[in-house]
Amino acid sequence: MSEFDRFVDRRNSSSTKWEKYKDRDVIPMWIADMDFKAPQPVIAQLEQRCRLGVYGYTKLPEELVEVFLAYLQSSYSWSVSEQDLVFIPGIVPGLNIACRSLVSDGEAILTATPTYPPLLSAPGDAGRDLIRVPVEKQDGRYVYPIKKLAESITANSRMLLLCNPSNPIGRSLTRDELQGIVALCLKHNLLLCSDEIHCDLVFDGRSHLPVATIAPAIEDSLITLIGPGKTYNLTGIGGAVAIIKNPALREAFIATSVGITGAVSLFSYPAMLAAYRDCSAWREELLAYLQGNRDYLRQRIDEMPYIRMNDVEATYLAWIDVSALKVSDPLAFFEEAGVGLAAGEQYGGAGFMRLNFGCPRSVLATACDRIESALRSADTE
Numbered sequence: 001m002s003e004f005d006r007f008v009d010r011r012n013s014s015s016t017k018w019e020k021y022k023d024r025d026v027i028p029m030w031i032a033d034m035d036f037k038a039p040q041p042v043i044a045q046l047e048q049r050c051r052l053g054v055y056g057y058t059k060l061p062e063e064l065v066e067v068f069l070a071y072l073q074s075s076y077s078w079s080v081s082e083q084d085l086v087f088i089p090g091i092v093p094g095l096n097i098a099c100r101s102l103v104s105d106g107e108a109i110l111t112a113t114p115t116y117p118p119l120l121s122a123p124g125d126a127g128r129d130l131i132r133v134p135v136e137k138q139d140g141r142y143v144y145p146i147k148k149l150a151e152s153i154t155a156n157s158r159m160l161l162l163c164n165p166s167n168p169i170g171r172s173l174t175r176d177e178l179q180g181i182v183a184l185c186l187k188h189n190l191l192l193c194s195d196e197i198h199c200d201l202v203f204d205g206r207s208h209l210p211v212a213t214i215a216p217a218i219e220d221s222l223i224t225l226i227g228p229g230k231t232y233n234l235t236g237i238g239g240a241v242a243i244i245k246n247p248a249l250r251e252a253f254i255a256t257s258v259g260i261t262g263a264v265s266l267f268s269y270p271a272m273l274a275a276y277r278d279c280s281a282w283r284e285e286l287l288a289y290l291q292g293n294r295d296y297l298r299q300r301i302d303e304m305p306y307i308r309m310n311d312v313e314a315t316y317l318a319w320i321d322v323s324a325l326k327v328s329d330p331l332a333f334f335e336e337a338g339v340g341l342a343a344g345e346q347y348g349g350a351g352f353m354r355l356n357f358g359c360p361r362s363v364l365a366t367a368c369d370r371i372e373s374a375l376r377s378a379d380t381e
Helices: 042-051 062-076 092-100 117-125 146-152 175-187 215-220 247-257 267-276 280-302 330-337 363-378
Strands: 083-088 106-112 129-134 136-138 141-143 157-163 191-197 220-225 241-245 319-320 351-354
Touching: 042 267, 062 083, 083 092, 083 247, 092 117, 092 157, 092 191, 092 220, 092 241, 092 247, 106 117, 106 146, 106 363, 117 129, 117 157, 117 175, 129 146, 157 175, 175 191, 175 215, 191 280, 215 241, 267 319, 280 319, 330 351, 330 363
Parallel strands: 106 129, 106 157, 157 191, 191 220
Antiparallel strands: 083 241, 136 141, 220 241, 319 351
């Protein structure tokens, strides 16, 4: 039995994921954290830090910088300097700082939908306009809408927000797509803020391509946000990095964050260090398990009426088309069946639901049984 087959009972642990359906027989598959224990090296580092017993202000460890730079180089052949790194509490603060610090009043931000909700909310929270462009579907596969984005650019457009790999549609963008994005930004003098937190969760032998590695020219206009939270299940601990090579952009980003985001947690640093230094073998086992979950889920859904699932190339998130299911409230329908999904509207995708399959396969099997039973019942009514 794989360690990922072990059920970790998160009930009564103040888990955001599990508390939503407290005292209800509903399997929570709505929020993007996995039901797996973090790697043992991470747990050991945190235990060691806890035993010290003093939890005061903490500086960025030099070893973490060295390990992170080595990770970028070995994983992506991406050469980055220490001065290019800004350690931040998380990806979402990074998105909000970028919108506030680098886009002025009266300027607009673009993004392709569906996408991670903070990419949709951060511009408005900063008082900036947001231009949404739907992704396209070609031969049953979602593709990045570069042409439509180009047609949507106005004289006030200043920044493009990118999520790659994509949450919720599970795409790992190809080199051609990324080259198109880079060309678009360079042609129209757009800044590019790329959320790449799912970069280490790419399936079927693919390799993640950081947009920074596509063309050197884009690095002067680029903010890349990256962190171990999704891969190593550290979302409650936090910790991420903004990689900004342009000194002017980096200084503006830092200046805006001062006094707002707060310091990175002292527990984030040892967790990040262990994740990037000691956990590559664990990650490979996780990828194999998640890929098996993805394949199992796809097989089950293909046998069900009314719903269809996207091809998941990355992440542990399935984007499910429920538009043929003629119910007024799909979210409530699945909750009544005993499975808590995420409604597509919050991602900019009405008629869809997002399902997190980062759980033991036995839990996934039970969820599929419940979904299929509900759909079969709906078929006979």
